[in-house]
Amino acid sequence: MSNKILTSEQSEFQAFCKSWLKENRPKAHPVPLPQAAYEVTDPSHLTYLSEWQAKCYEAGLIASDLPKVYGGHGMTGCQQIASNEVRAANVPYFINWIGLGMAVPTLLECGTEDQKTTFLPPIFSAEHIWCQGFSEPGAGSDLASLQTSAVKEGDQWVINGSKVWTSLGHFAQYMLLLARQDKDNKYGGITYFLAPMDQPGVTVKPIHKMTGESGFNEVFLEDAIVGDHLRVGEVGDGWKVAMATLTSERGAGVGVGAVASESPTLVMQQLIQLAKDTVRNGKSVWDDPVWRDRIMKVYERTEASFYNSRRARIKPLNGGAMRIPLQGKLTGSEIGQSLHQIALGILGLKSSLYVGDPQAPANGKWPLGYMNTYTGTISGGSSEIQRNILGERVLGLPKTK
Amino acid sequence: MSTPKDFGFNEDINMLKDTYARFLSEQGTIETLRPSLKGTEDPYHGSSREAFFDTNNWQQTVALGMHAVAIPEAQGGIGMGLVAATAIAEEIGRHALATPLSNTLLATFLLRETNTEAANDLLEAMAEGLTVGLGIYGETGDLDPNITDVECHNALLSGQTWYVTDAQKCDTLIVSAKSSAGVDLFRVDMNAPTVSLTADKIVDLTRDQAHISLNQTEAIPLTVDGAGASALIAALPALLTLTAADIAGAAEWQLQATTEYAKVREQFDRPIGFFQAVKHPIVDMMIATDETRSLVYQAAAAYDFDREDAARCAFLAKSSASDTAEFCANRSTQLHGGIGFTWEADIQIYHKRQMHSQFLFGDGVWQRQQLAALL
Numbered sequence: 001m002s003n004k005i006l007t008s009e010q011s012e013f014q015a016f017c018k019s020w021l022k023e024n025r026p027k028a029h030p031v032p033l034p035q036a037a038y039e040v041t042d043p044s045h046l047t048y049l050s051e052w053q054a055k056c057y058e059a060g061l062i063a064s065d066l067p068k069v070y071g072g073h074g075m076t077g078c079q080q081i082a083s084n085e086v087r088a089a090n091v092p093y094f095i096n097w098i099g100l101g102m103a104v105p106t107l108l109e110c111g112t113e114d115q116k117t118t119f120l121p122p123i124f125s126a127e128h129i130w131c132q133g134f135s136e137p138g139a140g141s142d143l144a145s146l147q148t149s150a151v152k153e154g155d156q157w158v159i160n161g162s163k164v165w166t167s168l169g170h171f172a173q174y175m176l177l178l179a180r181q182d183k184d185n186k187y188g189g190i191t192y193f194l195a196p197m198d199q200p201g202v203t204v205k206p207i208h209k210m211t212g213e214s215g216f217n218e219v220f221l222e223d224a225i226v227g228d229h230l231r232v233g234e235v236g237d238g239w240k241v242a243m244a245t246l247t248s249e250r251g252a253g254v255g256v257g258a259v260a261s262e263s264p265t266l267v268m269q270q271l272i273q274l275a276k277d278t279v280r281n282g283k284s285v286w287d288d289p290v291w292r293d294r295i296m297k298v299y300e301r302t303e304a305s306f307y308n309s310r311r312a313r314i315k316p317l318n319g320g321a322m323r324i325p326l327q328g329k330l331t332g333s334e335i336g337q338s339l340h341q342i343a344l345g346i347l348g349l350k351s352s353l354y355v356g357d358p359q360a361p362a363n364g365k366w367p368l369g370y371m372n373t374y375t376g377t378i379s380g381g382s383s384e385i386q387r388n389i390l391g392e393r394v395l396g397l398p399k400t401k
Numbered sequence: 402m403s404t405p406k407d408f409g410f411n412e413d414i415n416m417l418k419d420t421y422a423r424f425l426s427e428q429g430t431i432e433t434l435r436p437s438l439k440g441t442e443d444p445y446h447g448s449s450r451e452a453f454f455d456t457n458n459w460q461q462t463v464a465l466g467m468h469a470v471a472i473p474e475a476q477g478g479i480g481m482g483l484v485a486a487t488a489i490a491e492e493i494g495r496h497a498l499a500t501p502l503s504n505t506l507l508a509t510f511l512l513r514e515t516n517t518e519a520a521n522d523l524l525e526a527m528a529e530g531l532t533v534g535l536g537i538y539g540e541t542g543d544l545d546p547n548i549t550d551v552e553c554h555n556a557l558l559s560g561q562t563w564y565v566t567d568a569q570k571c572d573t574l575i576v577s578a579k580s581s582a583g584v585d586l587f588r589v590d591m592n593a594p595t596v597s598l599t600a601d602k603i604v605d606l607t608r609d610q611a612h613i614s615l616n617q618t619e620a621i622p623l624t625v626d627g628a629g630a631s632a633l634i635a636a637l638p639a640l641l642t643l644t645a646a647d648i649a650g651a652a653e654w655q656l657q658a659t660t661e662y663a664k665v666r667e668q669f670d671r672p673i674g675f676f677q678a679v680k681h682p683i684v685d686m687m688i689a690t691d692e693t694r695s696l697v698y699q700a701a702a703a704y705d706f707d708r709e710d711a712a713r714c715a716f717l718a719k720s721s722a723s724d725t726a727e728f729c730a731n732r733s734t735q736l737h738g739g740i741g742f743t744w745e746a747d748i749q750i751y752h753k754r755q756m757h758s759q760f761l762f763g764d765g766v767w768q769r770q771q772l773a774a775l776l
Contacts, residue, residue: 272776289770296769299776300721304692307699311691314407316415317698319691327688387681395660395683397674 006081013060013078017085020059025091026052035369036261037097038167039215041206046129046171049095053126061086062100063124070108071121087263098168099123099130103176103194106245110192110233119174119194131172133163133195133219134242141385143178144186144239148221150179150193152228157181157193159201159224165379169204169217172197176245177226178238190238194230201225211371246381247326264332267339267369268302271295271346274361278346285346294345298338305331323394330386333376340370404702404710409484417481418488421467425496428458431747434499438606442744449602452569452609453499459570462502463530471509476521477528482705483510483639487697490643494650497747497754499607501532501570503647508533508575510639512623514632515586520623523573523588534591536562536576536613537633544763546633551578551615556622558587558615566761568598568611575623576615583627587620595619605757606750638715640762642700645715645722648758649697651751652690652725655733658748659683662737673736682732689725696721713775720768726755727765 006014029048034040040049056062061082066072094100103123107116122128139146148161159179169175175195182189197204201224206214233241275286275295285291308331311317312324343366344351355364377383391397437453462468471486472478479485486506493503505527512520512527527533539548540563551560562576574589574596589596595618601610624632660683663674673679700718704711730752734741741748763771 286773292773293766293769296720296772297724299772300696300717300769301692303699303717304696304721307695308691310406311408311695311698314410316418317408317410317694323687324691327691331688331692384677384681387684388677390684390687391674391680395687397660397663397680397683398672400675400677400680 007077009075010077010081013064013075014081014085017061017082018089020061021085021089021091024055024059025089032363033092034213034215035365035372036375037093037095038375039213039372040095040168041170041214046095049092050126050129052092053094053096053124056086056094057124057126062094063104063120066108066120070116071124087266090262090266093261094126095168096123096126096129098132098172098176099126099128102132102245103130103174105247106176106192106232106241109244110241112229114229115194115232128173129168129171131166131169131175131197131219132245133166133175133177134245135165136162137164141382143242143381144190146178146180146190148177148179149183150181150191150226152181155228157191157226157228157231159193159195159221159226161221163219163221164207165216166204166219167216169197169219170206175219178242181235185236187239188236190242191235192232192238192241193226194232195221195224195226196230199224209371210374211368213372264302264335264339265306267336268299271339271343272299274343274366275346280346280348291342291346294342298335298342301331301335301338305335320394326386326390326394329376329380330383330390333373334383336376337370337373340366340373344370404699404706408698408702409482409705410488410698414481414485414488417467417470417485418492420465421489422492422495424461424465425492425498428455428461428496430455430458430496430498431750433458434497434607434750438744449600450606452567452600453607454501454570455499458498459501459532462500468502468505468530469528471506471513472524472528473513476524478509478524482701483642484698484701484705486510486639487642487646487701490646491650491694491697494647494652494754494758495654497607497651497654497751499567499570499609501567503608503643504534504567504571505532506643507535507640510643511535511575511586511632511636514635515624515628517623517625519588519621523575523623526573531573532571533573533575534565534568534571536565536574536589538562538564540612542760544767546577546630546637547584549577549579549584551576553578553580553585553587553620556620558589558618558620561612561614563612564601565611565613567608568613569600569609574613576613576620577629577633578620580627582625583630584633585625585627585629586623586632588623589615589618589620593618603757604753607754608757637762638700638704638711641715641719641768642697642704644758644761645693645697645700645718648722648726648755649690649694651755651758652686652693652722652729655729655748655751655755656683656686656690658751659686659733659736666738679736682736686729686732689721689728693718693721693725713772716768716772716775719762720765720772723759723763723765723768726759730755 060073063072064075064078064082068074136146150157150159177193177195180189181191201222203220205218208214278285308324353360355368388400392399433455441447441450469478470481474480512524539550542564551558551562558578576587577584595616597614598611603610663679664672666673696718700714703714733748734752737748740746
């Protein structure tokens with residue numbers, strides 16, 4: 001039936017993606033990759049993953065539907081197909097996930113023609129790695145209280161302040177930067193910039209997370225310089241532009257093929273297998289009705305997410321254009337967390353064995369993955385903020401502010 | 402095989418859904434129901450509640466052809482599938498409607514799985530507007546096609562069938578009965594003198610329910626040689642999906658009603674929806690409702706287009722729906738505060754319908770047991 005819906009160009013492209021991914025799957029890196037793009041710190045991983053992304057881009061799996069003038073491949077209705085095939089093929093993730101997932105949709109929506117033609121192609125090819133400079137030590141969930149200052153001097157801006165939780169900051173050439181040009185105007189005093197990272201005014205210092213990994217950083221901006229041509233949107237329109245970025249981050253954006261980690265469907269399959277393979281108190285965990293019920297509850301939610309994203313595209317059934325897409329980040333991250341919590345429960349005391357322990361099941365994947373799920377439930381607006389957004393923007397409840 | 406990317410919701414089905422939704426919104430169904438509830442409030446002394454049957458609504462439903470949507474064309478119906486029937490069931494739930502249409506849709510899919518002349522005759526009569534009920538539960542209320550408290554001897558049925566939903570609205574009963582050959586399905590005329598109906602006093606104010614005694618009752622076999630149980634198993638995905646759709650529709654109503662109330666009810670100088678302790682659980686109602694709806698549409702599409710996957714998808718849908726029924730009913734009453742706890746609030750009517758629907762054709766735990774066995 002699904003073939004009835006696809007055009008001949010699309011079915012051909014789908015077949016191409018399948019065979020290309022099969023033939024071009026890269027050899028495994030000698031050092032295992034971290035679980036997600038935002039945890040990468042090893043420079044040899046960066047090289048390996050950048051080459052892989054560039055290859056996928058050349059093949060048309062990234063920026064499939066974008067116009068050629070922006071470095072796209074000019075196809076129609078093919079990105080979704082490519083992204084689904086990439087996920088299904090279980091190949092390495094794309095390192096430049098902030099570039100693809102946030103910078104691209106922001107530039108497409110709010111950037112100048114010049115910015116689009118200059119910056120988009122090297123994002124697709126992973127020549128330029130991007131990071132995001134939104135959060136500050138004093139501005140997390142209340143993002144608009146950010147204090148980093150931007151002062152105009154001639155045709156450039158001088159930036160002072162600090163950013164935090166900056167994933168990939170240690171590799172990035174550019175940062176999506178929010179800075180304040182007006183201290184007396186909370187929302188209207190913010191401007192959005194594309195800030196070059198390779199300059200003396202920028203210092204990147206890694207932060208070790210609870211997992212021990214250091215995929216994210218503090219970034220100190222001391223008289224950092226950003227040309228006025230690198231401003232996105234008007235002066236004072238930064239909050240509006242930031243909303244375009246965050247909408248993409250929360251799963252509602254245009255999509256150019258960002259795939260940053262394992263799909264929930266795959267993790268779900270692994271979880272069922274784990275329950276079948278794990279023997280506790282003399283019997284398979286899968287045969288324990290209490291565990292089965294817990295596993296089936298989260299299975300039900302992963303399936304629901306999958307069919308939610310299908311329903312989101314069907315106008316008469318979706319309850320409004322943003323209703324389902326804006327749930328994606330919240331439900332995806334909470335389902336991911338439940339999956340991992342259940343995995344730890346299945347393993348019992350074995351879940352104490354961490355990455356590097358020779359006895360650790362799946363080399364400590366489950367406890368590591370569990371701790372990393374908090375990236376999903378906290379970053380990009382915590383689950384609590386997501387519930388505010390959904391209540392206000394979708395249901396029209398009064399603003400908490 | 403796979404299911405269509407639009408869940409099979411074509412133009413015809415969208416139009417059908419709109420037509421039926423418009424019809425119901427003009428009927429004002431809860432206001433129609435209300436007078437029948439007067440004087441029945443007191444559970445200890447109140448007069449017993451008459452089953453509510455809006456015959457006018459039913460006649461118009463038949464005139465619109467809604468009852469015949471899934472009846473095959475050869476039997477005088479429209480010949481559409483479960484996707485269409487599900488669209489209608491969702492609207493029934495949204496309006497908390499007491500209608501023989503629910504049973505008509507369920508029975509249609511059960512009869513479509515029997516392939517006998519007698520079943521086709523019954524479908525033809527249903528296409529003319531005959532109303533039916535399902536007597537498929539034993540006294541325990543467990544959903545097991547092999548369990549029935551009715552026995553068949555010499556083509557006569559004796560025993561009791563339990564938890565017959567909307568029994569007082571039906572002319573005919575489809576009942577499962579055991580003989581030496583196994584479980585078969587039979588057609589029984591509700592007006593036969595050997596049939597006696599005892600109304601159950603139930604929580605749900607929108608439906609009625611009864612247990613029915615048969616005593617040497619003449620019946621027409623709808624299946625033979627013990628094929629009744631397998632017909633029930635084959636139709637089960639459809640029965641689950643239709644019930645889950647009813648729940649999804651009611652849950653959406655609960656979500657919208659609670660949202661609107663949170664916008665207008667003021668406490669501490671603000672609408673209560675301002676407070677995150679109210680806002681966040683309303684969002685959780687939306688998330689639960691959306692998950693259920695997507696699983697329901699997928700289950701309907703699987704039944705029509707990918708039958709091998711239909712059981713899995715239906716268990717998923719009813720598992721989600723049962724839990725959503727419980728959760729949305731619970732939050733809608735809690736967030737309405739005192740008013741939601743009163744008889745005059747419609748919130749309680751939906752709450753009690755959901756309490757009933759949650760357990761029809763198996764609750765969430767049961768669905769998940771069946772589901773896990775498939776994986």
